[in-house]
Each structure stands twice: as C-alpha cells, then as structure tokens.
Amino acid sequence: MISVRDAIEITLANTPRQKPVEADFTRCIGTVLAEDVLSDMDMPPFNRSMMDGYALASDDALLAAAKLQVVGFIPAGSNPKFKLQPGQAAKIMTGAPLPEGADAVREVEKVRLLDQGRVVEILEPVKPGLNVVPKGAEVKAGEAVLTAGTYIQAPIIGLLAATGKVKVKIYKPPEVAILATGDELVDPHIKPMPGQIRNSNSFTLQALCSRLGLKSRILGVAKDDKNALRFKIVEGLKYDVLLMTGGVSMGDLDLVQDVLKELGGHFYYQKVAIKPGKPTVFGKVGEKLVFALPGNPVSSATVFEVIVRPALRKMMGYPVYQNPIVTAVLTEYFANHSQRENYHPAVCWYEDGQFFCRPLRTRGSGDIVSFARSNSYLICPIDKKEIYENEPVQVMLREDFYLT
C-alpha cells in the first residue's frame, strides 16, 4: 500500500502530456496552447486613446491652458479620416484611434466646453503622448503574445481572434473510455432486482470528464467473466485513458489483472492509503493509461479527484494539476477512524475573509446521498485521530465549489 502522495507522483511520472493537434480557435476554450502565438500586426494597430477626452497636438497646449476648435468626434471603432490642424482638437472616446496631427488626449474631466461645444478649453498643460497608447506598444507584429503552455481562458480566445490566429496548436484533450464491471450492475433505467444495483459510477465519471472539457465514451458494464472483460477492455484501450470501476476487490482484481497482463499491461500500484478508495489500481498497456477505481461510488469519485484528475490535467498540458487546497476553520468536531489519509466529504464556504469547513455526516463510501451535498473534502492526515471545532484544516475544493 502506498501513500496518496506517492500514488500521485507515480501516476504523474508515468503520464505524458498529449501530442499537439491543430484546432479551430473557437474550439480551444479550456485547453492549453502547444505553441507560441505571434501577433501578425501591431497592437494597438494605431495610436489609441486611453480616455474619453479631447485629442490634440501637445504643441498647442504644452506649457499652458489652451482653447482649441473642436472639429470632429471619434467614437471607439471608428477610423478618423480628417487631420488636425494647429489649434484644433477632436472629441475622442476610450479605445478610439487618434486622428493624424494629434499626439495626446486630455481627459474630459480636465476640459471645459465653450461656445456650445465648438471650442474646448484645455484646463491643464499636455505633454506629448499623454493618455495615448502608441501603435505597437502592447505588442509589435511578429512578437509573441502568448507562449506554449498557456491555459486558454475566454480572454485568450479573444486575443487569438484579434491576432488572426484562427488555427491553433493545442495539446490534444485525451479521450476517455469508461467501463464498469460487475454482474450486479444494471442500467439506470432498469429497476434493480434484489442483489442488483444501478450503475451510477460510469455517469458520475462521465460528468467529471465533461466538466474537464473531455469527451468520454461509456462502454457499458462488463460481466465478471474473462472473455467479456477482455472484449470490453480491448475496446477501452482504443482511447487514451481507460477508467474502470469495480472489479478491484480481491477475486475480481485477479481477473482484471489477468486480462491486462495478457494484453501486455504493467501495474504501478494496486493499493493506496486513501480513505475512501484503497483498492485503486494504476497501470498502462502500451501508451494507454488504465485506472481501475473502486466500485463504491464515493470512492471512485474521490479517487478521480485526488489521483485521476491530476493525470488528465497533465495530459491536457495544464499548468496546474491538482484541485486547490485551502486552509479552513473546522465548524464542528471531527473524529477520524481511518488508518489511511482521509478525504472526508465536506461543505466548505468562504465568508468574511476565511474559509470554513463542515464535515458531512456520512454512512461511508456508499452514501451518495450525503456525498451529493458535499463540495469539498476535509483532508485528515493518517496520524490525526480527532480535530476540534475551530481548528484549522486542509480542504480540497472541488470544481463546482463556488456554485454549490
């Protein structure tokens, strides 16, 4: 049995980043750049006003206040066709291009309009370049605006559009196959007979992949039979990652291991000192990653968060692999009965500058009713037997923490 930290490290050490693939920029949100992006133009492409105000030649107001004739109006997104002559100014909006002849902008708060707006009095002297972003100041044509390894959040989609980068190399998001095993499992639309339970893990795992931006394929349920299992596993190995649930208890595990070994697989670990989720297996068949997660629903989702998610994020090229872990104030006493590092379902919230954490009462790793109310995990170290109210604790936030 290895520690959680070792399990994560071994997993990451054997998880390579995906190969780059070219994609339309509109489909790149949530992925990671696999190339530097150069701008094909100066940004800004013109001398741009930083303020709502009056564009002018600083020569006209360099040393003292000045009265200038207002000869035009330049809204953002317009292209001024006129040229300022000495003694002239133009009303200009934030983001708009300066007209020819202007080299500065005096903001609207520091002017006074006269003669029904035909004349503007510049109340304070103006230096060249005041409130102006010169053409190319943000980036020059040919310069890198983005570097490989950058996570593509929404503003970066805009930057790709602005620089004309319509085809983008990103790390190919892995495709995931999901396979549940167990004779007792039935599909969710079926009413279980005694001894049967509905397959829920496959759908939880699919939802977790989906929130990560990953496509996954549910391969259904493999019966506890070697041929059936081999058939499904071979199908699963067509994907980049195979997530299995169930089939890691004693007898079953042999079956899964036998099949994977016959297919040339290698196991890195088979037990992790995590609660819930001890019987967790990580292996590879060729280049394909295989995780065999416990069948208990809370266990399989928890191991996904703690071990599988970092691996998937690494494959995607993410700069950050793990869920955020914050320090929180425990709101009620917690007794830890585990001999393993305990990831206990909790509700965490942020209030008045602090995180707070309330461990949920749960009836174990099958209690999905309680688990569905959690948004985080209280992480309790192995050697900590109890934690008192108001003690600081480490809490792993889940993805939807802020929405739940």
Added chain:
Amino acid sequence: MISVRDAIEITLANTPRQKPVEADFTRCIGTVLAEDVLSDMDMPPFNRSMMDGYALASDDALLAAAKLQVVGFIPAGSNPKFKLQPGQAAKIMTGAPLPEGADAVREVEKVRLLDQGRVVEILEPVKPGLNVVPKGAEVKAGEAVLTAGTYIQAPIIGLLAATGKVKVKIYKPPEVAILATGDELVDPHIKPMPGQIRNSNSFTLQALCSRLGLKSRILGVAKDDKNALRFKIVEGLKYDVLLMTGGVSMGDLDLVQDVLKELGGHFYYQKVAIKPGKPTVFGKVGEKLVFALPGNPVSSATVFEVIVRPALRKMMGYPVYQNPIVTAVLTEYFANHSQRENYHPAVCWYEDGQFFCRPLRTRGSGDIVSFARSNSYLICPIDKKEIYENEPVQVMLREDFYLT
C-alpha cells in the same frame, strides 16, 4: 449613470428564471434541478457494511470475544446467497451487503485469524448494528433525495442514475445570440486594412458562454446601417438573450436604440458607473433580454462578468449568481484614476492561507494582451484614490481562477 450595484439589481429584477424542460440525466451536468427527485428504492437497498471486516450475528459476540467459523467472502457489489448460522461469520468488504443472519460487522483491525483463516477471533464484543448501514437508512423509497433548485454537480449525476431518474426537469439553459456591430470589424481570418480591426469580442463572449455551459450563436457583424442592424437584431431576438457589442457610443447608440424601440423594446439603463464599461445598455424586447456592451474588448468581457453572468445564472436557476469575491492582500501600490467603480485586471493567487492580488499594468480597455494574463479583478471603490501595498482589497475571481 447608475451604480454597479443598481445595474446588477435592476438586471436581476427583470431577468426571470427559465422555464423547466425535461432532459436526459446524462446531459444535465452544470444545470439546475427544476423538480424534487424522489428515490424509487430504499438506499441502501440492503444492510450495507461500512467497513472491511467480518459480518456476524451480534448474539454470537454480544458480551465477550468470540471465535467464529468463516464461511464466506462478500466483496462489494456481490449478492451473498448464503445464510449465516450461529457461530459463523463471513469476511465482508466496505459497501457490501450483509448476508442473511448477520446484523453487525467487526472491522478487520479488531479480529485475529486462526486456523489458516478458517476461524476468526472477534477481539471485542459487538453490539447489534455495529458498522452497518441499515436498508433504507439514507433514504426510503418515495422520499426526496434532491430538491428543486439544486445545482447539478457530478456526484448528483450519479445519484440520479442510482435512483433511476433518467429523465430530469431542469431549468432550460438560455440560448444566446452574439452580435458585433461596427463598420470597422472584420472576421479573424482576415488581415485588417488601416482603420479596420478584427472582431474578437464575439468569440470571447462565446467562450464565456461555453464555459457556463451555454450554447451561443454568433450572428456575425452588423454594419452601422439601420436596415442591416434591424435584420440582425430580429434574428438575435429569436434567442433567449441577445448580447451585442459595440454600437453603444454616442451616434451608434441612437441607431441601436431606434431599432430596438421600433421592435417594441424597453431600456432599463444606458450607462453604468463601472470602469471599464460605462456605455452599457440593458433592455428587453418582449421576454427577450438584450445587453448592448461596449466595443472595447476588456470592457465587454468585464461587463459580462459583472452584470451579464449573474443574469444568465439566474435564468439557469443557479443558487449563486455572482462570481466569488474574496479579500486579498495587495502586493503593490495601486493608483485609481477612475471616477467609476473600477474593475482592474489582476492576478490573484492563494498561498499560505491567504489570497494575494497583483494589479496588472494595463494600457486601458483595449489592452487585451494584458487582460489575457489576468484571472481576476481588483475592485476599487469610486472614492478610493490609491491603495497601498499590503492593504486588504476586494477581488472578484473569474471562473478559471484556479487554472491560471
């Protein structure tokens, strides 16, 4: 000009939650339940072990240690077909069903195996029900496991599967149309001529919608011409929400307003005391929401975060409308030149139990290079002219905060 707070309140007051729609449960991740969900079965459906250990009849070990014959092994997900007789026990795994005749489980740490595992010595007395979750203890058939208004995170997809709820009423995610206006705009694949700029806002907004789980349709670019504008706006009003960018500067605004008024529209506000993003318009045409956002890219994305996102979340039925706002330590001096509530692009991070915030140097609301590096906004109140290093500040985190 109204305050940011008023703008948000007015917007929310005029934004109804969407109507419920029935969807396959596998497609509900990230949406919100519009009905209570009742379990169609007891959970757990059997007496379930909370521990790895030995299932037994507590009568056999009620008062003192006992030696019992091991007659079976029950892994999780199996269905024990045998019945325990007095003096017998069965090895059982966490999550597995107790066999008939057993009413308690003694955990593996408190037993000793004898006679090559054929006999188990129970080292401490056992009370009825020890380490067992009784059938139906989490929820009884017919009871509610989930209530309307619950945000559907991944574990809830699993709970829906487990309770056989394959068709689910959710609040219908709004469909969004995105319309950029301006003669100067060209598509991203085109190299702009002098006076032209690429349309980037449409794609940033689409990416923002996509991360919210919303489908959006880019309607292209409307020229500054009433007929062209009307044609596109009529198309946009077929969607639940129309997001426009640009066309809110002085002259243009009249055009947009004229068209919307002709179509029976009503405006709630046309200027907001926010920097960047002052010329922001919110209105409705019939039941359809219309936001006309500024054309400057940082402005339009910022107004989306501060005002549009809460409205979209309310439509989706979310329990939380706004992005999280945290208290952070400012890492460098910030001078506030704005007369409006300033949402300044920042990098925020969490370290050693605290948030820190570094305001980015930016060249204004056109500076998408700098904006693309931000993951949050430093919120600077109107009356605050400067903030010193190490002062506490309010920071609005964006969605991808933890990944950037």
